[in-house]
Amino acid sequence: MxxxxxxxxxxxxxxxxxxxxxxxxxxxxxxxxxxxxxxxxxxxxxxxxxxxxxxxxxxxxxxxxxxxxxxxxxxxxxxxxxxxxxxxxxxxxxxxxxxxxxxxxxxxxxxxxxxxxxxxxxxxxxxxxxxxxxxxxxxxxxxxxxxxxxxxxxxxxxxxxxxxxxxxxxxxxxxxxxxxxxxxxxxxSRPDPISVVHLQPVVQVADVTATATLLCAALAARVSFTVGEPADMAGIVLGPWSTGPGVRLVRCSPSTCAPVEIGLDVGSGFAELYQSVLGSGAVHVEPPVDQPWGRREFAFRLPEGHRIVVSTPN
CATH class of the missing domain: 3.40.630.30 (Gcn5-related N-acetyltransferase (GNAT))
Structure with a gap:
């Protein structure tokens, strides 16, 4: 020392x-x-x-x-x-x-x-x-x-x-x-235990299985767990590892699903990800645009109206 x-x-x-x-x-x-x-x-x-x-x-x-x-x-x-x-x-x-x-x-x-x-x-x-x-x-x-x-x-x-x-x-x-x-x-400087190690949005959807399938196709995601048959809940991980950025899907009545917006920051592969979303069957896909805050973004929506914004530094 x-x-x-x-x-x-x-x-x-x-x-x-x-x-x-x-x-x-x-x-x-x-x-x-x-x-x-x-x-x-x-x-x-x-x-x-x-x-x-x-x-x-x-x-x-x-x-x-x-x-x-x-x-x-x-x-x-x-x-x-x-x-x-x-x-x-x-x-x-x-x-x-x-x-x-x-x-x-x-x-x-x-x-x-x-x-x-x-x-x-x-x-x-x-x-x-x-x-x-x-x-x-x-x-x-x-x-x-x-x-x-x-x-x-x-x-x-x-x-x-x-x-x-x-x-x-x-x-x-x-x-x-x-x-x-x-x-x-x-x-x-002193022991600093962290009480929050992960933040995961919870999104209400009418069909958990269908939405999970869509997200896996659009964002190269994977299903980490499901609960119920038909599924009442599912965990979606965005990446190849056991844990990481992701979203939790929960089933609700279509009339009570409150639309939310989710931001997804990515590094390399932004253009390829946009093409993947186009081919996934996602609806209302918005083309990439350069934003004044220094980001290039595109967006798409889930059937319930949830808007997913994919962003990368421009």
């Missing part, structure tokens, strides 16, 4: 609130220097300009030192941000950045390492120091890390520093052609 010591650094990046100023941190192999764009950009540009390093980042490789300086300055001035430049104690070389993202509801754990520093545990060491500082000295009760589902290295770091999966969502960065799946990892 890394030993972490803290002391006040004499020169602090001026844009940081004096009451929340970033402290100098030290671990067994690293110095975490409060990030100063004027002092550290040139060394960090080798990291931010590397396509391999930036593969999972929120923007493409940065083309110039000045562009890197602007990005670092903007990140550092967000409310609540605390960012550090990582320097190896052994040779005093700058190998990356770590810290807490600002301007978010829950502090966002972030890190980026030079390619030559991969595989030596530096990210885990730096993230451990940041989390300890966030809980011990900044008074935060939680930290989160949003990691792309294909980023195996960062997922491993999250697990090593005690973060566990809290949820998933679909995003698309402006420089990407397709949306991608993000895993939200989180850790609380």
């Amino acid at each position: 890394s030993t972490i010591t803290t002391c006040w650094r004499g020169r602090v990046f001026a844009a940081i609130d004096e009451e929340r100023r970033t402290m100098y941190l030290e671990t067994s192999r690293l110095e975490l220097l409060p990030l100063d764009p004027d002092e550290h950009t040139e060394a960090l540009h080798e990291v931010y300009g590397n396509p391999a390093v930036m593969r999972w980042w929120t923007c493409p490789p940065l083309a110039s030192v000045e562009q890197t300086r602007q990005v670092l300055a903007e990140e550092g001035t967000r409310p609540g941000a605390a960012l550090w430049t990582l320097r190896r104690t052994a040779d005093r070389s700058v190998i990356g950045m770590a810290g807490l993202l600002g301007g978010v509801a829950i502090p966002g754990l972030t890190w980026i390492l030079a390619e030559q520093a991969w595989g030596h545990g530096f990210a885990t060491e730096a993230a451990t120091a940041v989390i300890d500082h966030a809980f011990t000295h900044m008074g935060h009760g939680r930290v989160e890390a949003w990691v792309e589902s294909t980023n195996a290295r960062s997922i491993a770091v999250c697990r090593k520093v005690g973060l566990s999966e809290r949820g998933r969502l679909v995003q698309r960065y402006e420089h990407r052609e397709r949306p991608h799946e993000m895993i939200v990892f989180g850790r609380a």
Whole structure:
């Protein structure tokens, strides 16, 4: 386990609130220097300009030192941000950045390492120091890390520093052609049992079996359980796993079924899913349209009038 010591650094990046100023941190192999764009950009540009390093980042490789300086300055001035430049104690070389993202509801754990520093545990060491500082000295009760589902290295770091999966969502960065799946990892400063682990809408339908068949054909769903003969209730899971996003169908009189709207966020396969809905026999299928809130959506209705909106980042 890394030993972490803290002391006040004499020169602090001026844009940081004096009451929340970033402290100098030290671990067994690293110095975490409060990030100063004027002092550290040139060394960090080798990291931010590397396509391999930036593969999972929120923007493409940065083309110039000045562009890197602007990005670092903007990140550092967000409310609540605390960012550090990582320097190896052994040779005093700058190998990356770590810290807490600002301007978010829950502090966002972030890190980026030079390619030559991969595989030596530096990210885990730096993230451990940041989390300890966030809980011990900044008074935060939680930290989160949003990691792309294909980023195996960062997922491993999250697990090593005690973060566990809290949820998933679909995003698309402006420089990407397709949306991608993000895993939200989180850790609380004290034991934080979760009482709600799944949310499932309950939809009233006249014919549970027929509606289940329609949803399976339209959305590549599957039936997880049924109750009664004919079915009074059925569980529908949207995905290949034992549990996940889904809906519960319950039988009621057609005259008492109250129409509802259900939103379904998807990543890849949006166009294929639309074609699947068209071929399923669903009624009132609305064609895909780009919405002003940054989503591309289509919708269809169940016989009782329930509207299902399928959405993806555009």
